[in-house]
């Protein structure tokens with residue numbers, strides 16, 4: 001239920017990590033060539049093709065200038081079948097499969113060690129074993145969560161409901177999160193934000209669209225089914241309709257994605273008294289006490305008007321409806337650890353109806369996810385010992401330095417930016433730090449009690465542990481060594497509050513990064529990824545943060561004006577892309593990512609040219625250096641989607657679909673025209689004055 005408000009401060013590379021549990025990238029062994037044994041080491045052969053590009057994947061009958069994504073990936077796209085247990089498949093999912101298989105082997109070895117209680121091996125092994133013991137799960141029925149269902153049933157007043165809203169594990173209209181304060185990144189702040197609801201985003205409740213109307217009807221049926229299975233309602237159909245009406249009203253006042261990602265708009269410091277006066281309909285004190293924040297006087301409100309209006313909605317909603325809302329979501333959120341009838345009902349709605357995925361992933365894959373969610377760094381520590389060669393770190397450090405040098409040159413050459421803003425941009429760039437592979441300091445989970453016979457309890461205690469961890473350090477200086485991803489994740493991020501770029505070990509593999517691939521390929525793949533993350537520091541939100549991670553305006557008014565005008569043109573370009581019939585990409589919602597992609601490609605290309613030191617690039621199998629650079633970029637983004645999942649991505653995620661992350665930025669880059677002889681009349685052709693040049 002927790003929606004990350006960090007979208008404003010922590011920008012990820014890909015959609016897969018930015019989504020809630022059930023929306024997470026699914027995994028499977030189908031269609032993969034997993035090498036669980038060893039990572040690829042320098043001195044060998046490239047992992048893909050002769051030099052890092054899958055030449056058979058492209059489609060030469062397509063003109064590069066008409067559809068570069070198809071030119072690079074079209075044959076693969078025409079022939080590859082998405083596995084039945086996936087909602088999408090591409091390089092991210094393929095590597096995710098590989099991570100899952102490696103982690104499974106790590107878990108099984110941990111379990112076999114029969115280590116003492118409280119050791120990482122015992123915790124990992126028992127967490128997984130409990131999740132996998134389906135016979136015990138069936139036999140126990142609802143017993144493991146009965147105390148929580150009883151607490152909901154016993155709630156009498158709005159204050160009782162508010163207390164449950166604040167208790168870890170229960171649904172709520174509000175979330176509390178404890179990131180660094182945007183304006184003072186040395187200390188943590190208490191942010192209160194709107195919470196996610198049962199459907200992915202507000203359009204699912206509100207938009208007049210036949211597909212979404214059908215989803216709404218099925219959602220109501222699913223809610224009634226869960227209430228029936230849980231035996232928590234005297235009239236499940238009436239309660240389901242009341243829950244739907246309540247969530248629909250909530251979605252009306254919630255902010256759209258493009259507003260939620262505005263760092264300035266979601267930073268509203270208020271005292272508790274001010275909050276109580278501004279949003280009086282909600283009993284804030286019992287809510288904050290349940291969060292162990294009862295004595296906190298300083299808060300930051302994120303979606304300001306939504307918080308006020310959700311509090312008013314709470315005040316006018318009958319208590320029985322609020323209790324039905326809590327009971328449904330408790331069952332829904334815990335379905336993975338409940339008997340099959342709950343788990344299958346949940347998949348039928350979230351997997352099949354919403355995403356169009358025919359089959360549920362195998363149990364072990366979901367078990368690996370569960371262990372990763374609860375004990376991610378304990379697993380990660382074992383993962384990097386086996387699968388992250390130290391040479392990779394040195395090579396990445398070099399690439400990051402190359403990209404930084406390239407951006408520095410590009411800043412000097414910008415014709416639209418004034419000297420004062422340029423010097424501040426240089427200052428920010430010089431202050432960037434990079435984290436590569438894994439944390440220097442690992443989280444200590446020893447206080448977390450994990451039992452081999454209690455999967456629901458394990459999940460609850462893990463969530464409580466994670467909250468305790470944050471509460472315990474709330475008044476201490478910000479821990480700048482912390483990681484927001486695990487080493488085994490296939491993703492990367494920029495954290496504005498720490499002005500840092502972060503690359504987990506698992507993305508530093510082919511096709512993103514291959515010590516044996518051609519340089520042009522590495523610059524086009526991982527180079528563009530590094531550039532993307534650096535680019536977030538200078539996108540429409542990242543530019544609001546200074547070198548030390550504090551939100552501050554370091555731009556002249558004139559430079560802001562030009563930047564905003566150029567950004568508006570990029571928004572317009574992306575608004576014209578159609579993801580599904582009648583469903584256009586949201587240019588405003590995806591602008592930060594698109595600035596990151598465009599800037600990242602420019603930086604990576606410049607870094608590649610610098611690396612050639614004035615010598616011509618070698619031609620390999622008839623491909624020039626620039627051709628290999630752009631093809632490598634397009635190939636890391638190849639991905640196929642089921643319609644339902646693609647719709648969900650477009651309506652609720654700040655990343656554009658991968659096809660447009662290729663066909664969107666490239667037409668703004670002059671070198672791409674030369675490399676592929678793109679001419680007026682080609683579908684992606686933009687006249688030089690139409691090309692957007694930002695970084």
Ligand SMILES: [Zn+2]
Nearest residue numbers: 011012013593
């Ligand atoms: Zn990003």
